[in-house]
Amino acid sequence: MSLLETKDLTVRFGGLVAVDQVSLSVDEGETVGLIGPNGSGKTTLFNAITGLYPAAGGEVVFRGERLTGLETHVIARRGIARTFQSSRLCLQLSTFDNVLIGLYAHLRAGLWTALVRRARFLGEVRSALGTVRHLLELFNPDLVRRGFDRAGELPQIDRRRVEICRALASRPRLLLLDEPSAGMSPEETAELMKDLRVVREEMPGLSLIVIEHDMYVIEGVSQRVVAFNYGRKIAEGPFAAVAATEEVREAYLGREEASSA
C-alpha cells in the first residue's frame, strides 16, 4: 500500500480547473520529483493535499485514511509537512521559535502547566530546544549559535534551511518541498542538494515530493518524476524518460521548439 495516494483529485477555482483528475502515489521512503511549467497546478496539488484548498472531486488517501475534507492542522498532525514557494517564516520571531512551532503537535505542556507548574514547563522547553538545536546543527551550526536572533536577519539560504527544519521537527512521514531552490545561486543550489541528502540520512523512511524548476536538482534527488501541464499529469517515470517525453518538452518549450530540439 502506498503512503500517499491521490485518486482523480480535482481542484477548481470558479470555472478554472487547476488540478484535473490527478492520480498519483508515493511510497514509503520514495522521493518523487514534480515538474511542469508555471501555473500547471503543482503548488495547487500541494495545497489540496494539505487541505488548504478543498477538493472539487476525487480524494486523497494517506496511510490508508482519507484526508480529503479534513482541516489543515489535522492533516499536518497526521504526518504531512511542507515548505512554501516564498518561504513562510515568521521573520519577527527567533529562529528557534520558527522551528519550535514545527514541534507543536508533540508538545504536551498546556495552559495550566505554563501558568502554574513552571518548572515542569521549562523541562519541556529544554528538551524541545534540544531537538531544535539538533535539527539546525545538521544544516548549519551557525544557526544554533544565532538561534535567538530574529529569523528576518538570516540570509535566504538559511531561511530555507530553517523552514525545512520546521517541517522536519514534526517527524513527518511525508515532506512536500515547494521549489526549494527558488531564487538561489548555483552555489546555494549545490548547498541545497547537500541539505536534501542530510534530510535523507536523518530520516531514512521519509517520503518526499519535490516541486522544482531546476532539473539538476530534480535529477539529483528523485527516484521518480511526475510531469504536470494544465493541471494534468502528462508523464511519469525515471527522470531521463520523462525529460525525453514529447509532451513534456512541448509543455516547457512550446510545440515548434520541442519538435526541432
Next chain:
Amino acid sequence: MLTVWAAEAGLFVLVVAALLAERPLALTATVAAVAAALALLRLHPGLRRTLSAAFAAHPRAAWFGGAVLALLLPVALRHSPYWTFVATMALLYVTIGQGLNFQIGSAGVINLAGAAFAGLGGYTVGLLTVTAGVPPALALLAGPVVAAAVGALLFVPILKTRGHYLALVTIAFVFIFNILVNNLEFTGGPQGIKNIPTLRLGGHAFTTPLSVLGLTLPYHANFYYAALAMAAVATLAVWRLHNSWLGLALNTLRDDEIAARCSGVPVARQKLIAFTVGNVVIGLGGAFYAVMVGFVSPPDFDFGYSLAMLSVIILGGVDSIGGIVLGACLLIPLPERFRFLHEYRLLLYGIVIVLMLLFRPGGLWPASVRRYGAGGAVSPR
C-alpha cells in the same frame, strides 16, 4: 546590584517629585533633574550600557527593588489622595492593557471593543451588588466571567472576518453596548448604577484610611495595593502565557496563519482562547473600577476609552509585556499632571498613536524575542 537599586531609587525620587512638586522652586528643580537625566541617558551610550548590563545581570534584585518601591509609592504620596488615585488608575490600565495586548499584540485579534468588555465587568459588579446584594468581592470575580461569556458573541466574527472587517465589527459591538446600557432601564440608563458598596478585607473597609509603618495613608491606598496585586498577577499571567506554547502558536498564527495551520496549530481554537483570556483580564479591570469608584455609567465605557487603551499598547509596545507597564505609567498620569492637557486627553492619545505608528511602530519598549524564561531575562533594548 547597587547600581540597579540606585537607578531604581533615583527614578522613584524623580517620579514622585514630578508628580508632587507644586511650588516654583521645587518644580524647576524637578524639571531640571528630569531633563538632566534624560540628556545623560541620550548622550552617554556608556551609561546606558552600564545600566542595561547591571539590570540584565541582576534580574532578581531589580524585581525586588521595583517591588519595594511600588509598595512604598503610596507612602510617598500619602499627602495626596488624588495622586494615589491616579497611580491606581495607571495600574488599572496596566491590567486591562495586558489583557488587550494579549488579544491584539500576541494573537493579532484586533479588538476595538475593549471598553465594552471593561464595561461588562463593571456593570456586572454594579448590578450584582446593588440589585442583588451580592458581596462586592464575589461580584468582582463574576465580572470577568460575564465579560468572557458575552465575548462569545464575537467568536464567529473573529473566525470568519479579516482584519479591517473585524475591527469594524468590534467598533459596532462597543457602540451597541454603549447605546444599550444607556437606554435600558435595568442598567440604570444614562445615570448608570450608583452606590456600589466597597470592598472589605477582614473587617477593614476599603473606604477607611490605611495605616502602614505607623503612617496614615488615605483610603485610596487600599485600592492602590489591591490594584497593584491585580496588575502584578495579570502581568505575570500574561507573561507566562506569552512565554508558553500558546504564546508561540499565537505569534505564529498572527504572522502567518497558513504556516501555523500547516504546522498543526488549531488556529481557530487558539484565537478564541486568546480572545477569552484577554476578555477575562479586561473584565477584571472593569470590575475593579466599579468597586473602586463606586458607580458605573455609560460614558465611562465608550469608544474613546477603547482608543485610550489602544494608545497604551501602541506607545508601550505591541506584544510587549514590559511595554504595557511603561505605556500605562506614562499615558495615564501625564494628562493629570499637566492640567491644561486634561481637556486634550483624547486628542493627545490620538496624536500619540499616529506618531508612534509612523516613527516607532514597535513601541517605546518593543517586544523582545521569546526566551521562555529559560535563559536570560527580558531587557528593554
Next chain:
Amino acid sequence: MPAPEIVLQQAFNGLMLGVMYALIAVGFTLFFGVLDVIHFSHGDIFMLGAFAGLALLGLWGAAGLAAAPVVLPLTFAGAMLVTGLVGVAAERACVKPLARSAPLMTLLATLSLGLVIREAILIFYPRGADPKPFPALLPAGGFDVAGVFVRYENLAILGIGFGAMIAVDLVINRTRLGAAIRAVAQDPDAAQMMGVNLDRTVDWTFFIGSALAAIAGILNGLYYSEIHFIMGIMGGVIGFSAAAIGGLGNVYGAILGGLLFGVLQTMAAAFIPRGSEFRDVVAFAVVMLFLIFRPTGILGEKSVERV
C-alpha cells in the same frame, strides 16, 4: 402592516439618508481601490465638511451675503476645498507612508487620525461640544404625490447628491484622471509602467473622495438642520459598511450600498418598536451581521491571498 403611503414616505426619507451615505461610501471605496487601505478617518472628514460649511456660512453672513442661490454654491465649493486638502494632507502624512506595512497599522493610524480631527473640532470650534444649528437654505414647502409628501428640500438634496454621483462617474469613466484612477486600482505597478503618476493620482483620489464627503456633510446639515461633532463616527461606520456591502473598490456598489443602508435604517427606525431610540443599534447590528456573513459584498471585492 402599516399603510403603503407611510412605507413609501419612510422609504423616500431613507433615500435622502442613503444619498448622503452613498457619497461617503464612494470615498471609502475609491481609497480602498487605489491604496488598498481603509481610511477610517473619512467619517470625520465628513463631519469636518459639515463644520467647514457652517463656518463658511457664518463668514458669508458676516460679509453680508445671505441669498441661498449665491451662498450655497460658495459654501459647497469652499467646504469641498477644505476637506479635499485635509484629505490629501491626511493621505500624505499618515495613510500612504503606512500603506505598505501591516494593514493593522493603517487601520489604527487612520482611526486615531479620525479621533484627532474629532477632538480638534470639539476643542477648537467655539462651543464644539454642543450640537450646532444649521441654517435652512433650501426652498421650503412641497407637494403631495400618492399620499407621500415630497418636500422641495428633499428634491434639492436628491438632486445635489445624485448630481455629485453622476459627476464622479463622469470623472472616473470619461477623463484621463479617471482612467488613471482605475488603472492604479487594478494594478499600481502596471499603471506606473504605462506612465501614470502614482502619487498624483492617489492625491487626486483622496481629494475627490474627501470633497464628496463635504457635500454629504453639508447635505446632512441641511437635512437635519443641525450638526454635531460626533456625527462622523456614525457616518464613517455606516459609510464604510455601505462600501463594504457594495464590494470594496466598486463605486456603483458603494452607491448601491449607501442607498440601501439609508432606506433600511430609516425603515427600521420607523417600524421597529422603540426604533428611533435604538436606531443606531439596529444600524450597527446590521453592519455586524453583514460583515460577518457577507464580507466581500454584494457586488464583490478585489483581493486574494496567494499560497
